[in-house]
Amino acid sequence: xxxxxxxxxxxxxxxxxxxxxxxxxxxxxxxxxxxxxxxxxxxxxxxxxxxxxxxxxxxxxxxxxxxxxxxxxxxxxxxxxxxxxxxxxxxxxxxxxxxxxxxxxxxxxxxxxxxxxxxxxxxxxxxxxxxxxxxxxxxxxxxxxxxxxxxxxxxxxxxxxxxxxxxxxxxxxxxxxxxxxxxxxxxxxxxxxxxxxxxxxxxxxxxxxxxxxxxxxxxxxxxxxxxxxxxxxxxxxxxxxxxxxxxxxxxxxxx
Amino acid sequence: xxxxxxxxxxxxxxxxxxxxxxxxxxxxxxxxxxxxxxxxxxxxxxxxxxxxxxxxxxxxxxxxxxxxxxxxxxxxxxxxxxxxxxxxxxxxxxxxxxxxxxxxxxxxxxxxxxxxxxxxxxxxxxxxxxxxxxxxxxxxxxxxxxxxxxxxxxxxxxxxxxxxxxxxxxxxxxxxxxxxxxxxxxxxxxxxxxxxxxxxxxxxxxxxxxxxxxxxxxxxxxxxxxxxxxxxxxxxxxxxxxxxxxxxxxxxxxxxxxxxxxxxxxxxxxxxxxxxxxxxxxxxxxxxxxxxxxxxxxxxxxxxxxxxxxxxxxxxxxxxxxxxxxxxxxxxxxxxxxxxxxxxxxxxxxxxxxxxxx
Ligand SMILES: Nc1ncnc2c1ncn2[C@@H]1O[C@H](COP(=O)(O)OP(=O)(O)OP(=O)(O)O)[C@@H](O)[C@H]1O
Ligand SMILES: [Mg+2]
Numbered sequence: 001x002x003x004x005x006x007x008x009x010x011x012x013x014x015x016x017x018x019x020x021x022x023x024x025x026x027x028x029x030x031x032x033x034x035x036x037x038x039x040x041x042x043x044x045x046x047x048x049x050x051x052x053x054x055x056x057x058x059x060x061x062x063x064x065x066x067x068x069x070x071x072x073x074x075x076x077x078x079x080x081x082x083x084x085x086x087x088x089x090x091x092x093x094x095x096x097x098x099x100x101x102x103x104x105x106x107x108x109x110x111x112x113x114x115x116x117x118x119x120x121x122x123x124x125x126x127x128x129x130x131x132x133x134x135x136x137x138x139x140x141x142x143x144x145x146x147x148x149x150x151x152x153x154x155x156x157x158x159x160x161x162x163x164x165x166x167x168x169x170x171x172x173x174x175x176x177x178x179x180x181x182x183x184x185x186x187x188x189x190x191x192x193x194x195x196x197x198x199x200x201x202x203x204x205x206x207x208x209x210x211x212x213x214x215x216x217x218x219x220x221x222x223x224x225x226x227x228x229x230x231x232x233x234x235x236x237x238x239x240x241x242x243x244x245x246x247x248x249x250x251x252x253x254x255x
Numbered sequence: 256x257x258x259x260x261x262x263x264x265x266x267x268x269x270x271x272x273x274x275x276x277x278x279x280x281x282x283x284x285x286x287x288x289x290x291x292x293x294x295x296x297x298x299x300x301x302x303x304x305x306x307x308x309x310x311x312x313x314x315x316x317x318x319x320x321x322x323x324x325x326x327x328x329x330x331x332x333x334x335x336x337x338x339x340x341x342x343x344x345x346x347x348x349x350x351x352x353x354x355x356x357x358x359x360x361x362x363x364x365x366x367x368x369x370x371x372x373x374x375x376x377x378x379x380x381x382x383x384x385x386x387x388x389x390x391x392x393x394x395x396x397x398x399x400x401x402x403x404x405x406x407x408x409x410x411x412x413x414x415x416x417x418x419x420x421x422x423x424x425x426x427x428x429x430x431x432x433x434x435x436x437x438x439x440x441x442x443x444x445x446x447x448x449x450x451x452x453x454x455x456x457x458x459x460x461x462x463x464x465x466x467x468x469x470x471x472x473x474x475x476x477x478x479x480x481x482x483x484x485x486x487x488x489x490x491x492x493x494x495x496x497x498x499x500x501x502x503x504x505x506x507x508x509x510x511x512x513x514x515x516x517x518x519x520x521x522x523x524x525x526x527x528x529x530x531x532x533x534x535x536x537x538x539x540x541x542x543x544x545x546x547x548x549x550x551x552x553x554x555x556x557x558x559x560x561x562x563x564x565x566x567x568x569x570x571x572x573x574x575x576x577x578x579x580x581x582x583x584x585x586x587x588x589x590x591x592x593x594x595x596x597x598x599x600x601x602x603x604x605x606x607x608x609x610x611x612x613x
Contacts, residue, residue, distance in 0.1 A: 050470050076472035088467035090460050093594065100453050101460045105472035107453060111481050114452035115445050121452070128453050168472060 001064065002205050003028045004049070004172060009058035011228075018044040020228040022058070026172070031198050031205045033219035033236075037248055041228040042208045046174050050097055051075035052080055065169060076086055077105040081170035083161045085177045085208075085236035091150040095141055095160050098149060099167045101130040132167060136168040139163040139193070159193070166197060173197075179214045191217050224248065269436045272405055276429040286432065288544050290500045293435035294493050295536040296516045297442045297518035300529060301489035306518070307526035307596070308450055309482050310462030312386040313373065313411035315518045316490055319366045321509035323491025324498040328415040330595030331499070334358065336417045340405070344436065350461030353433060359495050366491020369396065372482035378476050393514055400506040409506070431500050436593040439498050442489050447529055449485065458482050459527070512575075519582055525592030530599040535592070542581075546574050 001207075012021040013207040014115075018041045019089055048055050051072040060067050067075050081102075090098050107128070113121040116156040136145050141163055149157055149207050158178060165173055178194070179187050191214055198205055198218075209215050215222065215236070222239045226233040232239045239245055276286055299379040302316045333341050337353045346354055374390045375383055389523070401409045405407070449455035457478040460468040469475045498504040522533030550573050557563035599608045 052470060071472045071474075071476075072469045073472050076470060082470060084467070088464045089468065092463055093456065099454055101456050101473065102471045103453060104474070110454065111449070111485070114454050115448050118449060119372065125453060142577040145461070173293060173403055178421070 002026060003030075003063055004206070005059075005061040006045075006049070007059045007061075009045070009048060009060065010056045011041070011048055011053060012056045018228050019048070019055075022225070022228065022230050024223055024230060024233070026204055026206055027170070029198075029202060029204055030221065031194075031219055033215045033222045034206060034208045034225065035210070035215060035222060036225035038226045040248075042227075043176055045100055045225070046206075046208065047083060049075075049174065051079065073105060076168065078172065079169075079171035081165035081168045082157075082175055083165050083174075083175035083178060085180065087157050087161055089149040089156075089157060089161055089164070092148060094146045095149060095152075096132055096136060096145045098160060098164050099135055100128055102164045102167050103128045103131060105168070128164055135163050135167040137168070155182050155189075158182065158186075158190070162193065162197075166201075169201075170203060173203055173205045175205065175209075177208050177210060179209055179211045187211065187214060190214070194218055237250070262304075265440060269440075270292065271526040273429060276432050277427075286312070286429065287500065288540065290432055290435045290496070292537055293439045293539040294500065295516075295520065295540050296439050297489055297493040297496070299524070299536045299539075300442060300446055300532045301486045301493070302517045303521050303524070303526065303529070303532045304446060304450075304458070304482055304489075304520050307528070307532070308458045308462065309479070310459075310526075312382065313389040313486070314386055314511070314514050314518060315373070315389035315391070316486075317509040317513035318393035318396035319369055319487035319490040319499065320494035320513070321396050321400060321504075321506060322369045322487075323494025324504045324509065325361045325406060325412065325494075325506075326365040326491070326505055327358050327495030328412055328498045330358045331355070331415045331495075334418075335421050336414065338414065342516040349425050350556065351418060351422045352425050353362055353428060355418070359434070359438065359492055362495045363488040363491040366486030366494065369491075370484040370487030371480070373487075377479045377483065379448050391509055392510065393509075395504045397510060411503055411505030412532050413503040415499050415504075419499055419502070427517075431496070435496050437604065438443045438492055442492065443533070444528065445485065445489070450529070462575050465530075485572075507606045516578075518577060522548070522582065522592055523585060525594035525596060527596040528592070528594040528598055531592055531594030531597070534594070534599075543574065543578070546577060547571070550574070566591055 004024075004025045004026040009019050009022040009255060010017065010138060017203060017239050024043070028059075034045065036042055044053070047053050049060060051067065051240050054069055058068075062078060064076075064077060067078065090101065094102070108124050109118065109121045112242060117173060127254060136142060139159060139162065144152055144160075149160055152160065162175075169207065173195070179190055182190060194205065194228065195218060197203065207219065221234065222232070223230060224239055224242070224245050231244045231248060232242045270504055275281060281289070298316070298320060302313060305311050305313045332338055334345045334354060334357075335348055337343050369392075372395065373385070373389050376388050380388060400406065406412050406576070420429060450458065457468060457473040457475070460473055462473050465475055468478075494509070520535045521532055523539060524532035550569055550571060554563070554569035557569065558565065563569070578611045594602055
């Protein structure tokens with residue numbers, strides 16, 4: 001069974017239908033791209049999967065569990081992590097804390113544990129510390145662990161956000177335009193990072209990206225969305241030759 | 256060793272204060288000022304959890320203090336004194352010094368429950384709109400209290416003073432000072448431990464990016480409930496202490512002006528800085544007391560110099576001109592407060608050799 005199964009998803013905002021009967025499925029360990037013109041509904045699809053919107057119609061099953069109607073933190077707890085099109089870090093807390101807080105769903109202690117500093121609290125904090133340090137090390141963020149994200153260059157902020165998502169050990173990673181705003185050296189680094197993540201962990205990645213260089217380097221399958229409808233799904237070469245896709249992108253020189 | 260420095264310093268200071276008070280080194284006035292300083296520390300630092308760490312703008316904090324003050328006073332009367340409603344005390348009076356913490360805990364829990372008035376709307380409401388709800392909560396609580404005649408209504412409530420006397424009869428110690436010191440210690444420990452835990456860091460995460468917090472696995476509704484309840488619970492504790500130090504409570508003592516005092520202390524100290532707000536609470540208490548002497552002195556001087564005609568007087572009302580003026584200057588010159596969102600140990604890194612909060 002597929003890791004993620006989206007069926008007949010429709011998302012209506014007052015008057016505007018951002019997704020129409022959108023279906024998609026993703027196998028474990030797959031790396032799939034989601035492309036489409038501006039305003040096609042890509043981010044909306046991610047927001048619905050994250051639990052940020054409750055879909056108007058349709059079903060989403062993740063790892064055997066229907067997740068429509070779950071709160072986002074519950075969805076995160078099931079193993080879906082994501083990054084955002086406009087970076088959303090906790091800017092006034094050090095990078096290390098940004099990673100730590102993302103461990104909230106498995107802490108195992110609450111207010112009284114924190115105040116009493118129970119054995120459970122101490123074990124849990126030690127595990128969080130270890131995990132966070134590992135991720136920081138792995139993503140090459142050692143030098144900036146104590147910096148505030150807002151003081152970091154844009155490329156590093158993107159990497160911190162990727163590290164934060166990865167630190168939750170997700171089964172599915174949603175990346176919303178990870179290369180947006182990066183210079184070409186950073187883009188090359190990002191491609192390497194994503195490939196390495198995909199090779200090293202049992203993880204599936206679903207990625208929205210406008211830069212064809214990134215998409216072509218990483219994805220073996222592409223899903224194309226236009227006006228909220230899925231118009232093509234298949235190998236990159238097939239998709240590029242698809243007349244509907246060419247029409248959707250007409251006048252758009254990204255493809 | 257470092258991790259205990261603060262506790263040891265606090266314990267030493269507390270013991271010497273109590274000893275000095277027991278030996279009669281302080282007159283009543285100084286003792287009262289000291290206790291109000293402690294109460295202000297609890298009141299302001301609990302407000303800081305919501306306004307500083309969580310970034311919401313609560314302007315009705317005194318309402319929760321009111322709940323604590325009344326519930327605490329009632330419990331203390333029922334527990335330790337004989338009265339015409341409940342008859343004999345529930346517990347033998349000799350137990351008062353040992354059971355007073357029970358009053359503190361129960362009244363704090365009651366105040367924490369009232370915190371839900373603000374916590375539940377905060378799921379869907381933020382910023383200005385939530386601020387309005389906090390003001391409403393303040394008014395609701397005061398109105399409820401003023402309309403219950405059994406607890407004195409607008410006339411206020413007294414009787415808990417007898418509890419203090421009962422305690423003093425058992426063992427002769429400055430009991431209220433002791434409870435205020437313990438209250439401060441508990442309050443700061445709870446707040447410090449909370450905001451340094453990964454769980455508690457969910458609070459600033461909600462402030463700095465709520466969407467990211469929720470999507471990255473922080474149960475933001477739970478965090479908000481927790482923060483509002485802890486904050487109002489601690490304010491309730493400040494209320495119990497306030498009522499017993501005064502020996503009399505009146506709902507109007509906890510109106511929006513009192514809430515504003517809390518805001519002044521938080522913004523003076525620096526939002527989100529525990530040590531900053533403690534310093535601010537101390538400074539603010541001293542300032543208010545100093546004005547008691549400065550205003551009459553200024554009045555005399557102005558008369559002597561002939562600037563003020565003999566027919567007019569500078570009254571204590573000027574306190575409410577001077578304090579807001581300080582706030583205006585502060586916002587102009589140092590909007591981030593004394594310490595900003597930093598702790599003393601960040602501003603003076605050398606302190607770290609000696610102390611580390613744990
Ligand atoms: N919360 C919302 N309320 C109303 N309309 C929305 C909302 N979120 C998205 N939309 C609309 O839905 C449509 C799809 O938006 P979406 O952000 O999903 O596009 P996208 O494919 O991610 O585009 P881009 O490439 O520019 O990021 C847009 O027309 C957008 O204005
Ligand atoms: Mg988008």
